[in-house]
Amino acid sequence: MSDWGMGLLDETALWLLGGVVVILVIASTTAWLLGRKLGVTSTITNLKQRINAWWLMVALIGAVLAAGETVTVLLFLVLSLLALREFITISPTGRGDHKVLVWLVFIIPAVHYWFLWEHWYGMFSVFIPVYAFLFLPARNALAGQTKGFLQRSATIQWALMVCVYAISHAPALLQLPVAMELGREAAEGSSPGSGGATGAHLLLFLLIVVQGSDVLQYIWGKTLGKHPIAPSVSPNKTWEGFIGGVLSATALGAALWWLTPFSPLVAAAFALVSCVMGFAGGLVMSAIKRDRGIKDFGSTIPGHGGIMDRLDSLCFAAPVFFHLVRFFYT
Template identity: 70%
Template sequence: MIGLIDSTVIWLFVGIGGILVLATAIAAILGIANRGKDNSTLKNLNQRIAAWWIMAVGLAATLLIGETAVIVLFLVLSFLALREFLTIAPTHRSDHKTLIWLVYIIPVINYWFLWEHWYGAFAVLIPVYAFLFLPIRNALAGDTSNFLQRAALIQWALMVCVYAISHIPAIMQLPVMMDMGREAAEGAPLGSGGAQGALLMLFLVVVVQLSDVFQYVWGKTLGKHPVAPSVSPNKTWEGLIGGVLTATAIGAALWWITPFTWWQAAMLAFVSCLMGFFGGLVMSSIKRDRGVKDFGATIAGHGGIMDRLDSLSFSAPVFFHLVRFFFTT
């Protein structure tokens, strides 16, 4: 085994690569058929496929290096997501010192606890200590104008962009808890989750991201009834049901890469995909409120980091704690 990659991880990435090769070929055929025409949909499709290639190769490379590289990758993604979130959010000059803690200090401590496998500290740092500290820091600045709105915005940014996203790499440590027990897993050696931890993380990422894709496909082909038309008219009941059920079936089919039975894998995939949908819906509400289409333009064809991780930011913490509660001793 190299890094967090064994033969099973390799075969999973071979499957992902095969899907991307097929998508690339289909896009090329469509490009030839529509040569000379101004087709913005096809251009967007090519951008999305290219972005998927970059994301798949990047994730594979960090898994090849090891757990530290994966944690650093998601620390960087959290930092970029925070910058996007704060760009569209109203803050005051008096928030400057609080924002330094928000962007540069607390995320590093959070991911350091994760790197150290110090689960107890990781679990409470942001929802308890940072939650109490940040408004205190804001109050000391003496600016009471829109204080509640500014404090709530800062808390939301930290919870979604850092705490929630950091649960994605935290999944790699679940096999340690399942083997050693919750308490004994504290301070386990780096990389002790091994390839099984990498597969658990990939299981969540694959089923949730495929759910997003199939929700789009089913919505475009059959969608007629919007779930929340004033928030996101393109999110339909047909797309939601079709996408979640399709991804759930894929999750059940991937049970062999997890410690679960096929029906347990299906249930976890179903809940994760459902939470992923609601994550996208909540983020769409935020963008609608701020009057923007995307959080940023970091990923061509996808928007910003949070536009790509919105579903995972809601599904990862739920998946992590469901597995920790029901499958660890």
């Protein structure tokens, strides 16, 4: 049951990634020209850091998809663990939570991703929201620390749901083509890698649309933004940026319909829902950072912040996109 060496990139995906590389070349050239014209400023430095980080992220996702589903699942497991670490670091946990945190970090995510790798959809879908949800507070209660128990337990549950369960729906897209072709029952327990390049297309579609929406909202907001949506939460998120970015990314999704089993209209609809959910994820994470008095979740990605600062939109969009595709196309 291994797919080591079975790449998920076909000619279509390679052409798509080539197009992304062309965009990055244009962005890098533009940043270099602006640096020559305006000199070394904090804005130019941040812009170059962001673009360089995108180079690394695109190279990474291309490499893991070329390596196969197993490596892709392992990448998202590592991302979930890094995001979980960032979330727990800023959360109000105490000494009495240490034993339950061992389960939270070292055991439950690995078991959950193993269910995902095994294509065991039944356990993948219920293990965290049912079994882990009930187990973690019970284990925490055994520690005997009752002060702030509800807040601490809720924080642990939220961290697990967002950083592990929600994010894991992105690599789960690799499995959906099996269900599309053979039916849901046949997909349960199918071999890792059996989704093939079609699964990679779905994942790339989601990543490009959601991350593209983030970038486009930033551009529209910087150029035309005047009316903040929630100024006390994130003053840089404006209605102009939101509407312009979401509509632009929706058009991008419609233009990428050929990458998916969707018609152009359905691709646009799925892209629209994903972009709105991505915006909601970013807004929620901004509220959490405001509550904790921090600017970023971390500094892992230069110019972007921490892992959760880059995945905040994906963790809201991925589960919804996954279940929309599964409901309507399997």
